Amino acid sequence: MTAPRAPRYQITEKYGYFIFIKDVPESIILHISDHFELEIPKNLTCYDNTGSRPRYMSLIRNFLNIHAYNEETKNIIFLTMKNAAKTKDEISDIINVAVEELVKQKHELPAFSTLLRTTNSTRSIVNKEYYTVISSSIGSEDKEK
Incomplete structure:
Protein backbone atom coordinates (compact mmCIF):
# COMPACT_ATOMS: atom_id res chain seq x y z
CA MET A 1 0.00 0.00 0.00
CA THR A 2 1.38 3.40 -0.93
CA ALA A 3 1.35 6.33 1.45
CA PRO A 4 -1.44 8.84 0.82
CA ARG A 5 -0.40 11.93 -1.07
CA ALA A 6 0.12 15.02 1.02
CA PRO A 7 -2.56 17.63 0.38
CA ARG A 8 -1.41 20.74 -1.42
CA TYR A 9 -3.20 23.93 -0.44
CA GLN A 10 -3.02 26.96 -2.62
CA ILE A 11 -4.89 29.99 -1.44
CA THR A 12 -5.56 32.50 -4.16
CA GLU A 13 -6.78 36.05 -3.93
CA LYS A 14 -9.83 35.29 -6.10
CA TYR A 15 -12.92 34.64 -4.06
CA GLY A 16 -16.03 33.16 -5.49
CA TYR A 17 -18.99 31.65 -3.80
CA PHE A 18 -19.93 28.37 -2.22
CA ILE A 19 -21.55 26.14 -4.79
CA PHE A 20 -23.91 23.33 -3.93
CA ILE A 21 -22.59 19.76 -4.10
CA LYS A 22 -25.36 18.92 -6.56
CA ASP A 23 -23.81 21.47 -8.98
CA VAL A 24 -20.29 20.01 -8.82
CA PRO A 25 -19.54 17.93 -11.91
CA GLU A 26 -19.14 14.23 -11.15
CA SER A 27 -15.67 14.23 -12.75
CA ILE A 28 -14.45 16.69 -10.10
CA ILE A 29 -15.92 14.65 -7.26
CA LEU A 30 -14.28 11.51 -8.65
CA HIS A 31 -10.94 13.30 -9.06
CA ILE A 32 -10.96 14.59 -5.47
CA SER A 33 -12.01 11.24 -4.02
CA ASP A 34 -9.30 9.51 -6.05
CA HIS A 35 -6.64 12.06 -5.09
CA PHE A 36 -7.33 11.69 -1.37
CA GLU A 37 -8.18 8.00 -1.66
CA LEU A 38 -11.66 8.53 -0.24
CA GLU A 39 -14.88 6.68 -0.80
CA ILE A 40 -17.73 8.82 -2.10
CA PRO A 41 -20.53 8.77 0.49
CA LYS A 42 -23.86 7.42 -0.72
CA ASN A 43 -25.74 10.40 0.74
CA LEU A 44 -23.51 13.10 -0.77
CA THR A 45 -26.45 14.64 -2.62
CA CYS A 46 -28.17 15.27 0.74
CA TYR A 47 -25.18 17.26 2.02
CA ASP A 48 -26.53 20.60 0.77
CA ASN A 49 -29.56 20.27 3.06
CA THR A 50 -27.63 19.43 6.22
CA GLY A 51 -26.19 21.64 8.94
CA SER A 52 -22.71 20.68 7.77
CA ARG A 53 -22.73 23.04 4.80
CA PRO A 54 -23.03 26.30 6.83
CA ARG A 55 -20.57 24.96 9.40
CA TYR A 56 -17.98 24.20 6.70
CA MET A 57 -18.61 27.55 5.02
CA SER A 58 -17.80 29.25 8.31
CA LEU A 59 -14.67 27.12 8.80
CA ILE A 60 -13.46 27.91 5.28
CA ARG A 61 -14.07 31.64 5.77
CA ASN A 62 -12.14 31.53 9.05
CA PHE A 63 -9.28 29.57 7.49
CA LEU A 64 -9.01 32.04 4.59
CA ASN A 65 -9.72 35.04 6.84
CA ILE A 66 -12.58 36.18 4.61
CA HIS A 67 -15.60 38.16 5.81
CA ALA A 68 -19.01 36.86 4.77
CA TYR A 69 -21.18 39.16 2.68
CA ASN A 70 -22.88 41.53 5.13
Whole structure:
Protein backbone atom coordinates (compact mmCIF):
# COMPACT_ATOMS: atom_id res chain seq x y z
CA MET A 1 0.00 0.00 0.00
CA THR A 2 1.38 3.40 -0.93
CA ALA A 3 1.35 6.33 1.45
CA PRO A 4 -1.44 8.84 0.82
CA ARG A 5 -0.40 11.93 -1.07
CA ALA A 6 0.12 15.02 1.02
CA PRO A 7 -2.56 17.63 0.38
CA ARG A 8 -1.41 20.74 -1.42
CA TYR A 9 -3.20 23.93 -0.44
CA GLN A 10 -3.02 26.96 -2.62
CA ILE A 11 -4.89 29.99 -1.44
CA THR A 12 -5.56 32.50 -4.16
CA GLU A 13 -6.78 36.05 -3.93
CA LYS A 14 -9.83 35.29 -6.10
CA TYR A 15 -12.92 34.64 -4.06
CA GLY A 16 -16.03 33.16 -5.49
CA TYR A 17 -18.99 31.65 -3.80
CA PHE A 18 -19.93 28.37 -2.22
CA ILE A 19 -21.55 26.14 -4.79
CA PHE A 20 -23.91 23.33 -3.93
CA ILE A 21 -22.59 19.76 -4.10
CA LYS A 22 -25.36 18.92 -6.56
CA ASP A 23 -23.81 21.47 -8.98
CA VAL A 24 -20.29 20.01 -8.82
CA PRO A 25 -19.54 17.93 -11.91
CA GLU A 26 -19.14 14.23 -11.15
CA SER A 27 -15.67 14.23 -12.75
CA ILE A 28 -14.45 16.69 -10.10
CA ILE A 29 -15.92 14.65 -7.26
CA LEU A 30 -14.28 11.51 -8.65
CA HIS A 31 -10.94 13.30 -9.06
CA ILE A 32 -10.96 14.59 -5.47
CA SER A 33 -12.01 11.24 -4.02
CA ASP A 34 -9.30 9.51 -6.05
CA HIS A 35 -6.64 12.06 -5.09
CA PHE A 36 -7.33 11.69 -1.37
CA GLU A 37 -8.18 8.00 -1.66
CA LEU A 38 -11.66 8.53 -0.24
CA GLU A 39 -14.88 6.68 -0.80
CA ILE A 40 -17.73 8.82 -2.10
CA PRO A 41 -20.53 8.77 0.49
CA LYS A 42 -23.86 7.42 -0.72
CA ASN A 43 -25.74 10.40 0.74
CA LEU A 44 -23.51 13.10 -0.77
CA THR A 45 -26.45 14.64 -2.62
CA CYS A 46 -28.17 15.27 0.74
CA TYR A 47 -25.18 17.26 2.02
CA ASP A 48 -26.53 20.60 0.77
CA ASN A 49 -29.56 20.27 3.06
CA THR A 50 -27.63 19.43 6.22
CA GLY A 51 -26.19 21.64 8.94
CA SER A 52 -22.71 20.68 7.77
CA ARG A 53 -22.73 23.04 4.80
CA PRO A 54 -23.03 26.30 6.83
CA ARG A 55 -20.57 24.96 9.40
CA TYR A 56 -17.98 24.20 6.70
CA MET A 57 -18.61 27.55 5.02
CA SER A 58 -17.80 29.25 8.31
CA LEU A 59 -14.67 27.12 8.80
CA ILE A 60 -13.46 27.91 5.28
CA ARG A 61 -14.07 31.64 5.77
CA ASN A 62 -12.14 31.53 9.05
CA PHE A 63 -9.28 29.57 7.49
CA LEU A 64 -9.01 32.04 4.59
CA ASN A 65 -9.72 35.04 6.84
CA ILE A 66 -12.58 36.18 4.61
CA HIS A 67 -15.60 38.16 5.81
CA ALA A 68 -19.01 36.86 4.77
CA TYR A 69 -21.18 39.16 2.68
CA ASN A 70 -22.88 41.53 5.13
CA GLU A 71 -23.84 45.19 5.70
CA GLU A 72 -20.18 46.21 5.92
CA THR A 73 -19.61 44.62 2.51
CA LYS A 74 -22.58 46.54 1.09
CA ASN A 75 -21.15 49.81 2.45
CA ILE A 76 -17.72 49.09 0.97
CA ILE A 77 -19.29 48.38 -2.41
CA PHE A 78 -21.44 51.51 -2.35
CA LEU A 79 -18.70 53.91 -1.23
CA THR A 80 -16.12 52.42 -3.60
CA MET A 81 -18.48 52.54 -6.54
CA LYS A 82 -19.63 56.07 -5.74
CA ASN A 83 -16.03 57.24 -5.64
CA ALA A 84 -15.17 55.35 -8.85
CA ALA A 85 -18.23 56.74 -10.66
CA LYS A 86 -16.81 60.23 -10.22
CA THR A 87 -13.99 59.44 -12.65
CA LYS A 88 -15.22 56.39 -14.58
CA ASP A 89 -18.22 56.06 -16.84
CA GLU A 90 -18.05 52.41 -17.94
CA ILE A 91 -20.03 50.01 -15.77
CA SER A 92 -17.35 47.32 -16.06
CA ASP A 93 -14.67 49.72 -14.80
CA ILE A 94 -16.72 50.67 -11.75
CA ILE A 95 -17.49 47.03 -10.96
CA ASN A 96 -13.80 46.10 -11.30
CA VAL A 97 -12.80 48.82 -8.83
CA ALA A 98 -15.34 47.50 -6.32
CA VAL A 99 -14.26 43.87 -6.79
CA GLU A 100 -10.60 44.84 -6.28
CA GLU A 101 -11.51 46.65 -3.07
CA LEU A 102 -13.53 43.70 -1.75
CA VAL A 103 -10.65 41.33 -2.47
CA LYS A 104 -8.21 43.73 -0.81
CA GLN A 105 -10.39 43.95 2.30
CA LYS A 106 -11.05 40.17 2.22
CA HIS A 107 -14.82 40.25 1.75
CA GLU A 108 -16.88 37.71 -0.15
CA LEU A 109 -18.13 38.87 -3.51
CA PRO A 110 -21.87 39.29 -3.98
CA ALA A 111 -23.81 38.07 -6.99
CA PHE A 112 -23.03 39.92 -10.22
CA SER A 113 -26.62 41.22 -10.34
CA THR A 114 -25.99 42.97 -6.99
CA LEU A 115 -22.86 44.63 -8.36
CA LEU A 116 -24.69 45.69 -11.52
CA ARG A 117 -27.66 47.13 -9.61
CA THR A 118 -25.39 49.02 -7.21
CA THR A 119 -23.31 50.40 -10.09
CA ASN A 120 -26.40 51.75 -11.82
CA SER A 121 -27.73 53.40 -8.66
CA THR A 122 -24.37 54.92 -7.64
CA ARG A 123 -23.80 56.30 -11.16
CA SER A 124 -27.24 57.88 -10.98
CA ILE A 125 -26.46 59.45 -7.59
CA VAL A 126 -23.13 60.85 -8.81
CA ASN A 127 -24.69 62.21 -12.02
CA LYS A 128 -27.45 63.94 -10.01
CA GLU A 129 -24.81 65.47 -7.73
CA TYR A 130 -22.93 66.80 -10.77
CA TYR A 131 -26.16 68.13 -12.25
CA THR A 132 -27.02 69.91 -8.98
CA VAL A 133 -23.56 71.52 -8.70
CA ILE A 134 -23.57 72.65 -12.33
CA SER A 135 -27.19 73.83 -12.17
CA SER A 136 -26.60 75.88 -9.01
CA SER A 137 -23.50 77.53 -10.49
CA ILE A 138 -25.35 78.78 -13.58
CA GLY A 139 -27.28 82.02 -13.25
CA SER A 140 -30.98 82.16 -14.09
CA GLU A 141 -30.31 84.17 -17.25
CA ASP A 142 -27.97 81.46 -18.54
CA LYS A 143 -30.45 78.76 -17.55
CA GLU A 144 -33.13 80.45 -19.66
CA LYS A 145 -30.79 80.45 -22.67
